[in-house]
Amino acid sequence: MAGFLAVSLAACGSSNNGNNGGDAAASPSASASTPASASASAPASSSAASGEKVTITFQNIYPDPTDPKYNMLHKIVKQYETDHPNVHIELDSLNTDQQKQKLKTQAASNEVPDITIVNPSAQMKPYVDAGLFAPLNEMVEKNGLKDSFQSGILDYYTFDGNLYALPDGNNIALLYYNKALFKQAGIDAPPTTFEDLVADVKKLKEKGIQPMAIGEKDTWTGSFLFMNVLLRTNGGPGFLQDIVDGKKTFEDPAFTSAVDAFEQLVQAGAFQEGATSFDYNAGENLFKTGKAAMYFMGSWATGGIEVSDANKDGNVGVFKFPTVGGKGDPNQFMLAPGSAFAVSKNSKHLPETLDFLNYFMLNYPKEAFAVKGAVGVAQKVDGDFKAAGYSDMAMEVLAMFKDVKGGDISFDNTMNPATSQAHLSSIQNLFVSKKDAAAVAKEHQQAYEDNKE
Amino acid sequence: MNVLKVSRWTIAAFVLPCLLLYVGLVFAPIIVSFYNATLNWNGIGVAKHVGLDNFRRMFTNDSVFWPSVRRTFMLAGFSMLVQLPLALFVAILISRFVRKPNFLVSSYFMPVILSVAVIGQLWKTIYNPASQGGMINQILIKLGLGSWTHAWLSEPKVAIYAIIVIGLWQYLGYHILIQFTGIQNIPADIYEAAKIDGAEGFKADRYITLPMIVPIFKISVVLSFIGSLQSFDLIMVTTAGGPAHATDVLASHMYNISILSQKYGYGSAIACFLVVVCLAATVVINLLFNRIEKRYN
Numbered sequence: 001m002a003g004f005l006a007v008s009l010a011a012c013g014s015s016n017n018g019n020n021g022g023d024a025a026a027s028p029s030a031s032a033s034t035p036a037s038a039s040a041s042a043p044a045s046s047s048a049a050s051g052e053k054v055t056i057t058f059q060n061i062y063p064d065p066t067d068p069k070y071n072m073l074h075k076i077v078k079q080y081e082t083d084h085p086n087v088h089i090e091l092d093s094l095n096t097d098q099q100k101q102k103l104k105t106q107a108a109s110n111e112v113p114d115i116t117i118v119n120p121s122a123q124m125k126p127y128v129d130a131g132l133f134a135p136l137n138e139m140v141e142k143n144g145l146k147d148s149f150q151s152g153i154l155d156y157y158t159f160d161g162n163l164y165a166l167p168d169g170n171n172i173a174l175l176y177y178n179k180a181l182f183k184q185a186g187i188d189a190p191p192t193t194f195e196d197l198v199a200d201v202k203k204l205k206e207k208g209i210q211p212m213a214i215g216e217k218d219t220w221t222g223s224f225l226f227m228n229v230l231l232r233t234n235g236g237p238g239f240l241q242d243i244v245d246g247k248k249t250f251e252d253p254a255f256t257s258a259v260d261a262f263e264q265l266v267q268a269g270a271f272q273e274g275a276t277s278f279d280y281n282a283g284e285n286l287f288k289t290g291k292a293a294m295y296f297m298g299s300w301a302t303g304g305i306e307v308s309d310a311n312k313d314g315n316v317g318v319f320k321f322p323t324v325g326g327k328g329d330p331n332q333f334m335l336a337p338g339s340a341f342a343v344s345k346n347s348k349h350l351p352e353t354l355d356f357l358n359y360f361m362l363n364y365p366k367e368a369f370a371v372k373g374a375v376g377v378a379q380k381v382d383g384d385f386k387a388a389g390y391s392d393m394a395m396e397v398l399a400m401f402k403d404v405k406g407g408d409i410s411f412d413n414t415m416n417p418a419t420s421q422a423h424l425s426s427i428q429n430l431f432v433s434k435k436d437a438a439a440v441a442k443e444h445q446q447a448y449e450d451n452k453e
Numbered sequence: 454m455n456v457l458k459v460s461r462w463t464i465a466a467f468v469l470p471c472l473l474l475y476v477g478l479v480f481a482p483i484i485v486s487f488y489n490a491t492l493n494w495n496g497i498g499v500a501k502h503v504g505l506d507n508f509r510r511m512f513t514n515d516s517v518f519w520p521s522v523r524r525t526f527m528l529a530g531f532s533m534l535v536q537l538p539l540a541l542f543v544a545i546l547i548s549r550f551v552r553k554p555n556f557l558v559s560s561y562f563m564p565v566i567l568s569v570a571v572i573g574q575l576w577k578t579i580y581n582p583a584s585q586g587g588m589i590n591q592i593l594i595k596l597g598l599g600s601w602t603h604a605w606l607s608e609p610k611v612a613i614y615a616i617i618v619i620g621l622w623q624y625l626g627y628h629i630l631i632q633f634t635g636i637q638n639i640p641a642d643i644y645e646a647a648k649i650d651g652a653e654g655f656k657a658d659r660y661i662t663l664p665m666i667v668p669i670f671k672i673s674v675v676l677s678f679i680g681s682l683q684s685f686d687l688i689m690v691t692t693a694g695g696p697a698h699a700t701d702v703l704a705s706h707m708y709n710i711s712i713l714s715q716k717y718g719y720g721s722a723i724a725c726f727l728v729v730v731c732l733a734a735t736v737v738i739n740l741l742f743n744r745i746e747k748r749y750n
Contacts, residue, residue, distance in 0.1 A: 101712060107497045108717075126715065130498040210584070217693055273582035274604035276696040417495075418714040429697030432609055 054349045055088045056356060057113040059103070061339060063093035068303075068371035069168075076363050080356055087352055096339075107132055112344040114353045118165050120156035120337045121413045122420075127342070128159045134345040135162040139354040145361055148379045156337040156409065166361050169338025170378040171298040172404060173228055174397065176305055179315050181209050181293040190319035192330070194232070194261055197322055201270045204293050211268075213292035215283025216275040216431050219424035223411050224334060225296045226427050228321045230258040231408050232328030240414040243448065250444035259437035261324050263430055276431050296321070298336045299376045302397050311393065318396050320403075333400075333407040338378060376401075415448070422447030483728055489721035496717035507722035517698045518723070521706045524613055528620060528702065529681035536621045537673055540628035541666070545658055547629075548636045558633055561626035569623075573690030576619045580605035606692055609699035616691055616700055620684060628673045635669030636662060664749040671742040678734055682727065703727050 058077070062069045070093075077089045092113060094102060099117055106112055112132050118124040127133060140146045140163060146154070150170060157165040177190055182200075185207045191197040201211040216222045230239055234254040242248040265271075272278065272286060287295035288308035295301070310316055320330040341361070347353050365379040374381045375394050385398060412420035426443050429435065490507055494500035511518050543561070547554045564572060581587030582604050583594055590602040605615040639662065647657050685704035688694060694701040694709060701709070703723065711720020 104496055104712065104715075126495050126497045132497070217695060219695070273584055274580075274607040277577060277580075277604075277606040277692055416715075418716055421709065421714045425695070425697045428695050432607055432696040432699075 053086055053088070054352050055090055056115065056347075056349060056353050057090045057092060059092040059094065059099060059113040059116040061094060061096050061099050061117050063095060068373045069368075072364075072367045072371055072373070076360055076367060079363075080359055084356075087356065089356065103127075110346070112346065114344055114347040114349065115341055115357060116344065117339050118342045119339055119413065120165075120167070121409060122415060123413055123417075124157070124165060124340075124342070125159065128164055132345055133164045134343045134347065134350060134354070135164060136166065136343065136354070136357075137163050139358055140166070142358055143362055145358055148362065148365065150378060150380060153337055153378050156413075157340050165340035165342040166357065167338045167340040167378040168364065169300065169336075169376050171300045171336040171338065171376040172401065172407070173224060173296065173298050173334035173336065174318050174320060174400060176287065176295045176297065176301070176393075177317050177319065178287070178290060178293050178310055179317055181290070185209055185293070190317065191322050192319075193322045193326070194229070194265075194324040198264055198268050198270075201265065201268045205269050210272050210286065210292040212270045212272075212294045212296065213283050213286035214271050214275050214296070215278045215280040216271070216428060217277055217282075218280045219428045220410065220412065221280060221283065221297075222427045222431060223424050224298070226258065226262050226430075227408060227411055228296070228334045229261050229324055230255065231332055231334060232321070232324035233258040233261065235327050236329070237332060237406055237408045240408070240411065244414075250441045250448065251438070252441075255444070256437040256441050257325065259430070259435075259440045262427075263434060263437070266430055267434065271431065276428055290315075298334075299397050299400075300336070300338075302375050302394055303373060306391050306393060311391075314392050316393055318393060318400065320400065329405065331403045331405040333404055335404075335407045335409050337409060337413075338376075416451055418451040419448050422451075486721045486724050486728070489718055490725050492718035492721075493716075494718040495715045496711070497715075500718070503718070507719045510719070511722050511726065517701055517706055520698070521701045521703050524700070525682055525684070525702045525704075527613065528617055528684055529678050531617050531621060532624070532677040532681045533674060536625055537628055537670070537677060540625055540673070541632050541670065543625075544629050544632040544636055545662060547633055554633070558626075558630055561629045563626065564623045565627045567623075569686040570690050572619065572623055573687055576615075577606065577691055580615055607696055609696055612692055612696070612700045616688060619691070620681070620687060623687075624677065624680070628677065631673050631676075632666060632669060635666045639665045667742065667746055667749065671738070674742070675735060675738055678738060679731055682731055682734070703730075 060073060062073050064070055073091070077091065081087060081089060103112070103116055103118070107127060107130065110132070112127075118127060118133075140154075145166075149166075153167060153170050154163055157163055157167065175190070181204070182188075182190070185200070185204045187200050187203060191200050204211040214221050214225070231237060239248065239252075239254060243250065248254075272283075272292065275283070278286075284295065284297070284301060284304070286292040288305060288310050290310040295305075305311055305316055308316075321333070323330060341357055343350070343353050343357060361379070365374065365377050365381045368374045368377050369381050369383050369388065372388070372390060372394075374383075374385070375390070375397055386395060390398075408414075411423050415423070423444060426440055426447075430440070491502060491504055492500040493503045493506070547557055551557055578586070579588045581590070583590035583602060587605075589605065593599065593601045603611050606612050643661055643665075644657055647653070647661055652660055683704055684702055685708065688700055688702060688705050689708075692700045694705045698706075704727065707720050707723040707727065710723060711717050
């Protein structure tokens, strides 16, 4: 369908012999058709007979050879292929956004690759509802795979008692800070209340230091931060669930005071000028290059920040998101259960695919630990991190994981896509104009009711 | 056809492959889009027929739709009223005063061959706030015009104009090339005859160049209009429609709705609107130019 839209757009131009702007719009259609056919061309019978050649298509989001995960993936796949000479794993490696689009296009024509990537909860629900994925209940019991996962994490991928995907990560949101810049502004310790945070922002600003960095062109970044404020003002997790259950509306004081607090931060000049045109990488780079004092992000950023300029001589520290107006528990975090591997129900080689995924996930934590990518893995990792050369900052983050007493997952993992989009752009608007909290709440409530199923 | 001395079947056989491709890749998707526009469908699960609900909602109850239509036409308007006359003016100057014009024309054409992603990144740096090293803002401050500085791409009121400027800059060379070629193709003897009759310089332009360039100018107008209606990539690279829809145009709104909000039916309705506007615009422009051309023939 995305293809159709794009083509009709392009068609509009070509029927008038030329277009200036249609190229990007047409590209999803160009990339949409290939991968599923690879598995379709293999023999149709799905017998597990050992001699038969089997090709499994593995769509993944690790296309970057400099990313440790890329090497990990290739290593495990190669090992499996050596052990099972009749099985060939065909990798379809894409960027996160490309993969999301491609899967949507493939799903529309019912051609899901054998293994693909989905996001937890609300984001994968449409696929599950459409019956595209095979349940993994039996497979996960084999070889003790289920017990390798942290407790509770699989709930985000379970619908009506059936598990449909296995996550590659489990992250929490926290604040990174630049110790040298804090010192320069005369701040001794990271803030423990939101009020202190705002005060510190002002102190940094006075010294001409950029207080916080954010990549708000990718709207989820601001939403992630806002939801952490809401987690505090609500006095605990579950605000969005209460909305879905009809116990609360967005006009609840917890929500409006979260908007007020968030605006306070913006008005204090916390974020860099033009934040809404900075994409994720550009925003993060401000912090990594030591041009901003604080950075709010999921713990997945740890690896990149660890090796950045800002962290020379262990200059970067971390702290938990503070209480807001005396409310909330800093040990409750914004949780980010990672993207996850799901198996197509219509896979031509379902038993082989399940067997491979089982093998892959069993080896995943071990290999991740070896390439220093084990901070934020969804499975239990054995091994001495300190001895393996993980930095002090990484150790601090790992310690934080042990303090986690529950929390919320992001807005777009909880609400349907249309409501999420309305929320994301409403929060983005707070970065560029001062709005009445009641109006923001109303906007949310309206969007929620319009898109309720 | 008989002149060619081949049977109609042969002709059909040669035309057919291309025709099939064209119908399959152009007409069929458009028709499917019109059908999808009547569905309430997330692109994955079960679709529900809702008749013309999507269109009703689009026209009456979508706070982003009409502003994005307005911005789309703004792009087209600026392109036709500023870019094309400027391109024509430059083309005339080049053909009149420059002996070896190839180098100049190629230089103007340069931005067209750059990918939009590159251009977007380039201009984002130029537009950056002064604290991030933005060129324009720094120049303004150096000139003592500090009060004129803006966060060009992230202030809702200026952002769309900032993007329009990029578009104008990028495709100026394209239209200069088209119109320059058009001027070169006007026979020199006409100018010579006019010179004898006392029409020289800009007078000759007024009575010879302008009328004779009309058919070429029409191509420029159609291209720029359709191109503007479809502008999408530049906006995605620079602002992604933000902040808070302030730079959304029809194509980006359609993308957001169908891909991000997963409302494929509704997105198709917007796509249909875009198709209809494109067709209507082409017809209107053709009619208009037919009249103008008639006047001069």
